Amino acid sequence: MLLAPSLIFLLASHSLLPGVSADVISDLSGKGFTVSYPGASNYTTASQPFNFRYAYKPAVITYPTTIDQVSQIVKVAKADGYNVVARSGGHSYVANGLGGKNGSIVIDMQNFTRRAMQCQM
Numbered sequence: 001m002l003l004a005p006s007l008i009f010l011l012a013s014h015s016l017l018p019g020v021s022a023d024v025i026s027d028l029s030g031k032g033f034t035v036s037y038p039g040a041s042n043y044t045t046a047s048q049p050f051n052f053r054y055a056y057k058p059a060v061i062t063y064p065t066t067i068d069q070v071s072q073i074v075k076v077a078k079a080d081g082y083n084v085v086a087r088s089g090g091h092s093y094v095a096n097g098l099g100g101k102n103g104s105i106v107i108d109m110q111n112f113t114r115r116a117m118q119c120q121m
């Protein structure tokens with residue numbers, strides 16, 4: 001069977017981070033939000049820590065735009081056996097927004113710019 005060049009590149013790039021399977025990237029791709037993973041052109045910037053003492057490498061960094069997409073990411077993380085963390089400002093001293101260790105799935109909240117509150121009297 002012939003593999004498409006892009007798939008070969010995808011599989012080869014995952015060897016950069018042991019433990020990251022092609023399955024999790026496949027499971028998170030094509031769902032309407034941006035996904036970054038080791039080997040992708042945006043990964044170096046996306047995984048940059050605020051504090052360079054703690055330069056953890058996430059398995060995947062996601063940029064959902066809806067609550068439903070957040071839910072989908074959490075479900076994929078659970079099904080594929082990955083820790084999942086939210087990242088807001090990314091200023092945690094020990095890089096907890098990157099998972100605090102290698103190999104997490106990061107949900108970057110930068111697209112969530114509105115907040116709503118319901119008050120009951």
Ligand SMILES: Cc1cc2nc3c(=O)[nH]c(=O)nc-3n(C[C@H](O)[C@H](O)[C@H](O)COP(=O)(O)OP(=O)(O)OC[C@H]3O[C@@H](n4cnc5c(N)ncnc54)[C@H](O)[C@@H]3O)c2cc1C
Pocket residue numbers: 050051085086087088089090091092093095096097109
């Ligand atoms: C140089 C330096 C100095 C600092 N000084 C102080 C200080 O004086 N006082 C102080 O209190 N802190 C300090 N901090 C720590 C930092 O400011 C706090 O950790 C800050 O609250 C991080 O906010 P953030 O939005 O960047 O969180 P992130 O780094 O993005 O995330 C931090 C944690 O919160 C979780 N999280 C983020 N967003 C969400 C969300 N939407 N839902 C659920 N969980 C979420 C992440 O998963 C992670 O565990 C310092 C950090 C640095 C690097």
